Amino acid sequence: MSDINIVDAPPGIEGSGFFATSLDKVIGLARSHSLWPLPFATSCCGIEFMATMGSHYDFGRFGSERLSFSPRQADLLMVMGTIAKKMSPVLKQVYLQMAEPRWVMAVGACASSGGIFDTYSVLQGIDEIIPVDVYVPGCPPRPEAILDGFGKIQELVRNESGRRRNSDQYREMLASYGIE
Amino acid sequence: MAELTNNDVIALLNDKFGDRVGNISEPYGLLTVETATDVIIDVLGFLKNEAGAGFNFLTDITAVHYPEKSSIAVVYHLHNMVEKIRVRIKVFINEHVPNIPTATVLWNGANWMERETYDFFGVKFQGHPNLIRILNMDELDVHPMLKQYPLEDPNRVDKKDEYFGR
Numbered sequence: 001m002s003d004i005n006i007v008d009a010p011p012g013i014e015g016s017g018f019f020a021t022s023l024d025k026v027i028g029l030a031r032s033h034s035l036w037p038l039p040f041a042t043s044c045c046g047i048e049f050m051a052t053m054g055s056h057y058d059f060g061r062f063g064s065e066r067l068s069f070s071p072r073q074a075d076l077l078m079v080m081g082t083i084a085k086k087m088s089p090v091l092k093q094v095y096l097q098m099a100e101p102r103w104v105m106a107v108g109a110c111a112s113s114g115g116i117f118d119t120y121s122v123l124q125g126i127d128e129i130i131p132v133d134v135y136v137p138g139c140p141p142r143p144e145a146i147l148d149g150f151g152k153i154q155e156l157v158r159n160e161s162g163r164r165r166n167s168d169q170y171r172e173m174l175a176s177y178g179i180e
Numbered sequence: 181m182a183e184l185t186n187n188d189v190i191a192l193l194n195d196k197f198g199d200r201v202g203n204i205s206e207p208y209g210l211l212t213v214e215t216a217t218d219v220i221i222d223v224l225g226f227l228k229n230e231a232g233a234g235f236n237f238l239t240d241i242t243a244v245h246y247p248e249k250s251s252i253a254v255v256y257h258l259h260n261m262v263e264k265i266r267v268r269i270k271v272f273i274n275e276h277v278p279n280i281p282t283a284t285v286l287w288n289g290a291n292w293m294e295r296e297t298y299d300f301f302g303v304k305f306q307g308h309p310n311l312i313r314i315l316n317m318d319e320l321d322v323h324p325m326l327k328q329y330p331l332e333d334p335n336r337v338d339k340k341d342e343y344f345g346r
Contacts, residue, residue, distance in 0.1 A: 085320075086315075086316065086317040114336060118332045118333060118339060120320075120330075121315075121316060124333050124335045
């Protein structure tokens with residue numbers, strides 16, 4: 001007996017021998033369940049991520065079993081930990097090396113806002129240098145919080161229009177970060 | 181052989197340098213002396229190489245900024261690993277002319293310590309082979325531990341005074 005769960009098909013028109021729906025929804029569905037994360041872990045939030053990847057919380061349940069340690073094959077950049085200003089060009093380079101479509105999750109207080117490190121040497125949130133889709137609060141956030149943030153990313157991916165990455169609005173947003 | 185004590189070190193320094201080494205104190209038992217830029221390398225070299233002193237290990241070089249005195253204290257920590265005693269040597273220099281000779285002629289380990297002190301305090305170690313920033317990003321245009329510069333990052337938006345009752 002199998003108890004494997006599979007996702008429901010997106011809404012569409014069904015009949016004998018055919019099923020019609022929009023391509024965006026099918027691609028969104030597929031992408032959202034096969035996101036390859038790139039863990040950019042610099043400190044204690046990275047330890048929580050290790051727990052998240054472990055068997056107890058099992059990140060693999062969401063189609064993210066395969067971590068990508070090359071930015072070129074990754075869909076989701078997970079920034080976990082304090083980013084010093086000296087590190088910021090490295091982080092930006094990693095983001096630039098990722099292929100579109102790409103998403104970014106800021107995990108923890110430091111990546112989101114600088115956290116307790118309100119000082120001249122620490123970047124006050126990675127959104128000063130790259131666009132961020134989801135922020136996960138916590139110092140460090142528990143694995144449940146990271147999973148919740150990942151769920152929010154999946155929601156964004158599932159509902160993203162196929163044309164979003166070509167829109168003027170998206171280009172302008174990237175241009176405001178000095179990208180392209 | 182008797183153990184080397186702070187008093188022995190004081191006597192050695194007084195014999196060799198007289199009043200060029202002064203303001204001797206022993207806070208928490210740590211012998212602390214002050215000297216000047218023109219003899220600092222001689223003092224360090226003497227403490228390192230003199231048979232009776234034997235401070236062979238340079239523990240640290242750092243600095244302290246005293247804006248009210250317009251001066252920067254460059255601080256050297258030496259350790260005699262055989263006799264298990266330490267000494268601290270301070271040199272007060274003008275904050276507007278922060279020059280001091282390099283200790284890399286005595287210890288190669290002084291190289292990074294002096295780069296760090298330059299990075300944070302702007303102390304220029306004359307004769308250092310590669311005096312560039314070591315920890316902060318290269319684009320930083322100040323020496324951040326000097327007290328005229330704020331500790332906090334001005335880009336921070338969530339730490340508004342009203343949230344803290346200020």
